[in-house]
Amino acid sequence: MATRRQRTERRADALSKERIVEAAIEILDTDGERALTFRALTQRLATGPGAIYWHVENKGDLLAAATGDVIARVMTDVPEGTEPREAIRTMALGLFDAIDAHPWVGAQIAGEPWQFAMLQLFEGMGGQLKALGVPESAQFGAASALVNYSLGVAGQNAANARLVEPGTDRTAFLSGVVDQWVRLDPAKYPFVHQIAKQLVEHDDRDQFLAGVDLILAGVGTLG
Amino acid sequence: MATRRQRTERRADALSKERIVEAAIEILDTDGERALTFRALTQRLATGPGAIYWHVENKGDLLAAATGDVIARVMTDVPEGTEPREAIRTMALGLFDAIDAHPWVGAQIAGEPWQFAMLQLFEGMGGQLKALGVPESAQFGAASALVNYSLGVAGQNAANARLVEPGTDRTAFLSGVVDQWVRLDPAKYPFVHQIAKQLVEHDDRDQFLAGVDLILAGVGTLG
DNA sequence: ACCTGAACACCGTTCAAGT
DNA sequence: ACCTGAACACCGTTCAAGT
Secondary structure (H helix, E strand, C coil): CCCCCCCCCCCCCCCCHHHHHHHHHHHHHHHCHHHCCHHHHHHHHCCCHHHHHHHCCCHHHHHHHHHHHHHHHHCCCCCCCCCHHHHHHHHHHHHHHHHHHCHHHHHHHHHCCCCHHHHHHHHHHHHHHHHCCCCHHHHHHHHHHHHHHHHHHHHHHHHHHHHCCCCCCHHHHHHHHHHHHHCCCCCCCHHHHHHHHHHHHCCHHHHHHHHHHHHHHHHHCCC | CCCCCCCCCCCCCCCCHHHHHHHHHHHHHHHCHHHCCHHHHHHHHCCCHHHHHHHCCCHHHHHHHHHHHHHHHHCCCCCCCCCHHHHHHHHHHHHHHHHHHCHHHHHHHHHCCCCHHHHHHHHHHHHHHHHCCCCHHHHHHHHHHHHHHHHHHHHHHHHHHHHCCCCCCHHHHHHHHHHHHHCCCCCCCHHHHHHHHHHHHCCHHHHHHHHHHHHHHHHHCCC
C-alpha cells in the first residue's frame, strides 16, 4: 500500500507539455529559432512527432507556451512598498533583460498574440500609474505607451540579436554599422552622422531606461 | 536605326527585382504572409523559381525589399516649415497608417533588420527634435524613444491583425477580448477590469498619437 | 490514455540545361 | 545574361497501429 502510486504520478521520463516546452526553450536559447524543429524536438525527447502532438496543438501553440513561460517569470512581484516610478522601472527592466537573454521572445511578441502575458504587463504598469496619481482618464493611454515602448525596444533587440552571428563581438558589430552610417551624405543625413559616435558607446539598457523615464516625465505633466 | 533599342530597355514583361517585389507585396496584402511562397510567386509571374532567384538572393531578401518599399513611401517629405512637434506627429502617424494597411510589415520589423528604413526614421525624428531645441545630449535618446514606441505599436497592430480572421468585425473581436477580461478575478486584476470598457471604444490611432504626445511632453521637460 | 514512426503535402533552394 | 523546370533536402502535420 505504501508503494501505491497516485493517479497523477508519472514515470520520471514521461512526456508532458511542460517538459516539451522546457526542451523547446533550451533549443531556442542555445541554437536559435531556426533550430527549433519537430525533428530536433523528437530527438532530444527520444520520441516521435505524434507523441509531441498529443500534448501540443501545433508549433504556434508550442512557441506561444514558451514565450508565455519566459514572460511569466518576469512578472514576479515587485517588492511591496516600492515607490511607483521605481516599480515601473523595475518591471520594464525585467522585460528588457528577459528578452535580452531570450531574443526569440522578442520576435515572437510581434508575431503571436500575447494574451495573458500582455495582460499582466498592463495590470502591473497600470496599478503603479494609479498609485502615482495619474488621472484615471489618462491611465489606459499611459500604460499602453509604456507597454508598447517596451515591446518596441524588445523587438529591435531581437532583430539585432538575430543579425549578429552568435559569436560576434558587440562593439565590432556596432562599429560596422557606424562605418556604413558615416559613408552617407552628411548633407542628407546630418542627424545620423551626429549620433554615429554615440551609437558605439551607448548602453542599450541605460537608453531603454531613459526612454521609460521620458514617458514617465510626460505622464508627470498630466497631473 | 530609329527602332534600335537601348541596352537598358527591356520587354515589358521582363522580370526584374522591382516586378518581383511588387508581386510579393500584392500577395502579402491580399492573402497574408503565409500565402507568400515561391510557388505562388512563380505562378503569378508565369515563370520558374530559378528566374526569381536570379534577381533575388532568397526569401529573406525579398521580404526585406518589400518592407523597405513600404517604409520608403511613408518617409515622404513632411512639408517644409511644418512646426517640429507637428512634423513628428505626421511622420509617426504615417508609419502607423502604413503598417495598419500592410500588417505584415509590422511583423517583419521585429524579425529582419530595417537598415535603411530605420535610418530614415531616425533622421526624420532627430532633425525635428533638434529644431524643437532639445539639448544635443538628449536627442539620440529621444529619437530612439519615439522610433521604438512607434515600432512597438506597429508590432502589436500586426499581431492583432493576424489574430483576427480577415473578415472579422473589429468591434466584435474586441468585445470577445473584453468578455475574457471581465471574467478574471477583479481583486487580482483591478486595472484590467477598469480599462475593459475603454478597450472597446478606444481609437487605436488616437491612442497612438497620445503616446507620441506623452513622449514629446517628457522631452519638453528636458529643455 | 499515451506513444510510435512511416507517410503526406508542401516548402525554400539548387542546378544542369536551354536561349 | 537571363530563364526553365525537374529535383533535393527539409519541414510541419497526420494517422493507423501499437501498448
